[in-house]
Ligand SMILES: C[C@@](CO)(OP(=O)(O)O)[C@H](O)COP(=O)(O)OP(=O)(O)OC[C@H]1O[C@@H](n2ccc(N)nc2=O)[C@H](O)[C@@H]1O
């Protein structure tokens with residue numbers, strides 16, 4: 001059993017092409033209308049059957065999560081990966097597993113890194129145990145509002161808390177740049193700073209038209225908490241060959257789509273020269 005190869009499951013970065021906040025609910029969450037899309041790159045989850053559970057973190061942002069340096073984290077503390085493993089096991093028989101997270105995405109950055117990791121863990125465990133990942137939508141939703149979208153990994157309209165999903169098509173292969181100024185922003189703090197004004201629903205149309213006509217209603221609140229976001233947006237808005245730039249999720253990561261990979265890479269170079277984190281990739 002234990003000499004089977006590890007299951008390797010990508011945990012791609014999520015972006016919100018548009019994010020309309022409609023109302024605060026009695027449970028403290030907010031009703032959203034959002035266009036979810038995914039990058040081709042992100043974190044990576046590896047799962048292997050083992051004699052006992054273990055969890056370790058490596059990769060460039062491992063030290064942003066405890067324990068630093070990618071040492072063996074034992075049961076994994078409060079990481080969303082180990083919470084996903086335990087939630088999966090609570091509803092479906094699962095052997096002990098050794099899990100490795102390669103943390104390539106900055107933490108608390110509006111691109112769903114933790115949600116993507118949790119979702120990839122559910123998919124990997126479904127593969128390991130021969131179950132259908134679509135059966136774990138409720139488990140995903142209990143882990144976080146974004147986790148069902150990350151579980152499916154497909155471009156989608158999200159409503160409700162962001163967990164009611166309808167698939168959409170469009171924009172696959174578009175050159176995509178993510179830029180993060182390396183300032184962590186708390187999702188809860190950004191929602192709490194939202195001004196409470198419903199600015200209206202997502203428009204109809206094809207995906208790009210909807211994205212263009214849409215907004216990120218959390219951008220003003222996030223920019224108040226992390227003013228450097230305005231500088232990231234300004235750089236991306238001014239970049240040659242840009243199609244659309246916007247903040248993703250609750251920030252601080254901003255994205256831009258480009259006409260060509262060369263235009264994307266030129267903008268990435270400008271962002272790196274400012275000391276910012278970049279991911280040059282494509283839309284999935
Ligand atoms: C804002 C979004 C947009 O896609 O992305 P990120 O910035 O996290 O990437 C998501 O809605 C984040 O989803 P997720 O990160 O899973 O949120 P959760 O862990 O469930 O919630 C964290 C906190 O965010 C707030 N929250 C989240 C979702 C929502 N629809 N309304 C909210 O008010 C709540 O204060 C909640 O306590």
Ligand SMILES: Nc1ncnc2c1ncn2[C@@H]1O[C@H](COP(=O)(O)OP(=O)(O)O)[C@@H](O)[C@H]1O
Pocket residue numbers: 065078079080081101106107108109110111112113114115117118187249250251
């Ligand atoms: N595997 C994980 N990756 C990232 N963050 C995690 C993870 N597990 C737990 N967290 C916690 O979840 C919080 C939200 O992280 P993240 O999902 O990256 O935010 P966002 O969705 O805004 O990018 C972080 O502050 C972090 O402490």
